[in-house]
Amino acid sequence: MIGCFVKCGDHSSAFDLMNAMMQLGLVPNDVTFCYLLRVCASLKCPNTVKFLAHDMIIKQGLESITMVTNSLVDMYAKCGHLDAARKLFGSLACKDVVIWNVMIAGYVHNGNGLLAIQLFTEMQRVRAKPDKYTFASSLQACAMLGALDVGLQIHFLIVENELDNNVVIKRMLIDMYAKCGNLSDGCKIFGDLQNNCDVASWNSLASGYIVRGDPAAAVLLYEKMQKQGLQPDDITYTWALKAYAAEADFSEGMALHDEVIKKGFETSESIGSSLVEFYACSKLLDDGRKIFDNLPVKDLVLWNVLITAYMQAQMPLLSLQIFEKMQVEEMQPDNFTFSCVIKACGDIKDMVSGRFIHDQILKSNCQDDLATGNSLVEMYGKFGNIEELYSVFQTLMNRDVITWNTVISVLIQQGMCFPVLELFERMQDDTIDPDEVTYINVLKVCTSIGTVLEGRLLHDQILRHGFDLHMNIKNQIVQMYIHNINLQEGYRVSIPMEEDSIQCDSEVDEHNLHETEVLCSGCSLEMCAEIIQSEKANYLAVLNACSSFGAIAQGMLMHDEIIRYGHDIDLVVGSTLIHFYAECGKIGEARTVFDMLPNYDVVCWNTMIAGYTRHGEYLEAKRCLEAMGDHGLIPDVRTYCSILAACGRTGEGDEGNKYLKSMEESFGVLPDRWHFTCMIDLLCREGKLDKAGILLRSSPFSPDVSGQRALLSAYRSHGDKSLGRECYDTAMLTSSSNSSEHYLSAEEENV
Template identity: 35%
Template structure:
């Protein structure tokens, strides 16, 4: 082949590479080399490698590498560096590293390229190891090397290595280089060392926008928003104009702090700077206004963005989700679809969150259909949101179906499913799932343990709770306050107050929830009311302010032991804390005073209630009934009906008790019929027992027995015990024996029944002796 033809072939190869026609250039190059038509220079290979790099074509690069070796250029440093660059850019880090190792000689570019490639591929630790290898070689790191390896330290938050490299930089006098200085600031910020970052920042002879942004971004990411604002003002005082990055992170700082006024000022400055027109700025503005609680201003920003992209829609939909506006979120979702935008998984998660907050199950199902259409149901992130939506909307079986279809499950979706079972009061299902997750190799975390202790408490599974408690203690990570509170509450619900106390004492940090659970436990378990008062006092001595639930638990303790003096002290504190007008607290006060026998004070609280609901009336009626004020209880019942409050099952238990104490048999019968026929309340065993007690107290024992036999449900021990008690009072041995026999069929070891029967025989024996003495 003539030299002119060979030259034209080389020019053709170069032209094809420039035009991006790599697939046409390579055969020409291979043909020239295979036929040995002309010698190929390294510069030709360089042009072809650049073409491979532009297309990220690794296969073509491998073909070129083979030709380079064939032509004897394997030791060429420039070609070797370009091969490293190509393989790392194409995602094959191992091949890039192999190419690097094969270089007989390495320069700064080769080291920087391979270190940079490891950082890009999130191999920070390996990048740092390569840096130390470079330091031991004959090649000195340059400013680019330091910048890259500091990024590696930042990526894995390796403060120790960062400080070592900082020392190397100081020893070479490069700390004032802008690139190195800015990267040092960023490294210290990423490692959470804002003080050291500030020192480097302050020592920079000249600070550019990158320096300021690195410092501001670091402060915002570590929730030091006040310092971010100080830096923001300082940079402007020094004549440095904020850029898009500055404004975006300052908006995040405003959102973090809920600083609406400052956010508005930054919005104004952003608009004036001309940087506020893009969609990225719009989505950040929406996010800031949402977090500051101003959804109207978020809507205004949203409406003013001309070409809304997926990020803008996501921000607005997420904002609605944050504020529980499920309907608006759904309409936005439809609007987004009508504009031709395709929802991504973040959109789906936001919409599902919104529907969860308002329990919009039907809309959730519609979104599920879209998710199936997009084949995203197996995505962990989306699936967790779906499971959570179904669980919170009460459709736990649908949640479980989604869960079971997942090819892989992370800890979040396991926790979501377990928590869903707990929320729907399916504690045993939660425990079964907890066991299964461990069999499948998934380790529980604090959230899992918190949920599972709630499950144990809900079904009174004390033994399982103790076993899981032991499992938690043997785990490596220990437990936090939330788990501690859940564990304590589990023991309280299971009635194991001593175990609850041990957990309480083991907690180094306690909050109001901890103290309240313990006080509630003492109030719930018989014989511990005095300890409830001691803890209530100690809690306040240690600086904890009781909340509404704490006060309710303390009042319950007063009611259980009829301790009026403590009740009055708590009442005074309630007034001081502004709780007196609360209807739930008011009802508890009425109940407490009534239980303590102070009907007058119960009445005073009752009359002061801003709104009296069925619970308020029931507390007052029950108090009067229990304290023997039967007629007043019935008078209150009439007042309740006149005030338009509909009685419930509990009301009639108290009313029947009032009739029983006052011997108003006909009134009791009349109310029993009224309850069933007029209000549609199906009598339960408590109502039947009350009616038997009413008849028995009035001495109508045969009628009481007949009432039992006519009951549409099988009488329980409680019903028969009411009759047996009346038989003992009226010395009716025949009916007493019948009642006693019925009780023994249901509960052969009932000690109370045996005691009553024995007392009846003793009483009849005494009466017989007395009568014989009279006859004599």
């Protein structure tokens, strides 16, 4: 009798009958308990009832029966007690496919697709054979997560297990592919099913088209569905209304509304939301409001739809009124609601409501939401309250380019130009990439306050990041240069261009030789601004000067000119740029220049390797050496100097020795004094002083100060005074320079 009630879905009657049975003192058996557990899962019985049932099962020794255990796991999973279900699942020594299916389905039922996939993977690892129910639940989990790669692997296993012709599996595959955005594969399976597609499959595919932004395809699917005589459900009407709204086909949408009314679906929450959204798109908000007011139950999504509809219709006051009504009905707002109504407060300059809602946001712990934070910044900007704007901005945990752009725009509106430049630097320090809006705003500031240097640097950055093709940015750059032309007009007119070129050529070379930083930097600025068609030698001279002085701004300006006039593909110029950026601490920029070169010679590779070595990126230096060989180039003396230096810094003596030997054996490069010095230094760093001494004495070259100094310092640090003294005496005999004697004498005092 109990079984009949359960099979008919009358779980309340089944529960009452079981209760009466136990009151009569009748002891339930394993089958009765299985029915009881199914009823508990269905009726969401109190925890005390569930735990009591489990306790009775244990006392009667029925827990070891597979059917009972499976029912227990199923009950706990369906009631949301996943920890209890997993604990019981894990305690089983032997697990059949049913218990695996119950646990995987439990995770899916509770919206935890990731754990479902992990359990499916574990099932594969222990070689448990999945069935159609396993695959169906796992595909649901993939659809939930949008995990297309895993879904493809499961599809392969389905084919391997010869279940790909199963109708249920095919329907789940359609759903998975549609929700993962792979509509082409979804359509193929949909076509294979032909007349076996249920309404759910049509819904899955059409919803996929809506998400992809192809409402026309969804409309065609709905029309095809009608021709086949399939009866739409509430989900069908939901996506069909969205499709007609997106296509602006309002007559068909209204006809669909009539059909919804005839079938009694109008009070459905999901259809109600779609109808309100549809009438908002058709600019018939009064009709949408009537539908909203007549709905017996309104969820948060529906409230948000109406609030958004009024905002899109430029009716912020009505949005706030709906928000107030929402709170009267004790519906808790979410981040989306707050971001909309905060924007409404800013639009109508309602500071009182804005502050009140801001306080609500703080109490609801929604202040860390990105969209809400951006709306708050924008609102205080519209109020003109810079102090409050900065306060909110500083406390935001998450900031994107929109956040920074909003603050920059507000500062410009308030005439606070110089803080904009500081904020622009901070933005990039915060690893936020500027977009078109950012560049236009900062260009406006440079135009307004006449900052030529900042403007040129900004122009250079725009070129590097490929924003120079944006028409709005181009126009703003032109305006900036036109606005600031009077600042340099006297210089343009008074000095003929050819004389200018000759004068700057000689001055730059002279300044480079004497390392006169200020004059050289000033001259290179004039040259960048005035002498457009400069020779390559000028670029090299200025870049070398900038490298020596660390004049990054001037060097970047020169790089700008190099790009503009096509010299950036020249290998000599490219190598000089790599050296400049590496010397100025910008190894990332150096690599960018390197990667942009059309081809490479040994000098380019050497410069890049030396840069990596200087910056302590020794692994990258070695990778460059390998890549150099892949490009068919033979390393030279300078290459190995850098590589041996890299080995020295990382203490890889054996590696360094291997490179030293391979120089001559593999490439015919004879080691010189510098290579031996690097190896001596390397061995000293490793504490191999005997080997270092032997190498120094056996070197075919006269020992130089660097090698002697390395060895002498090593002896001193290891406290070996006798060998240190011997090394010092040898060094003094072979040293010919006064400076060498002076240094070694200083070292000798410490030996």
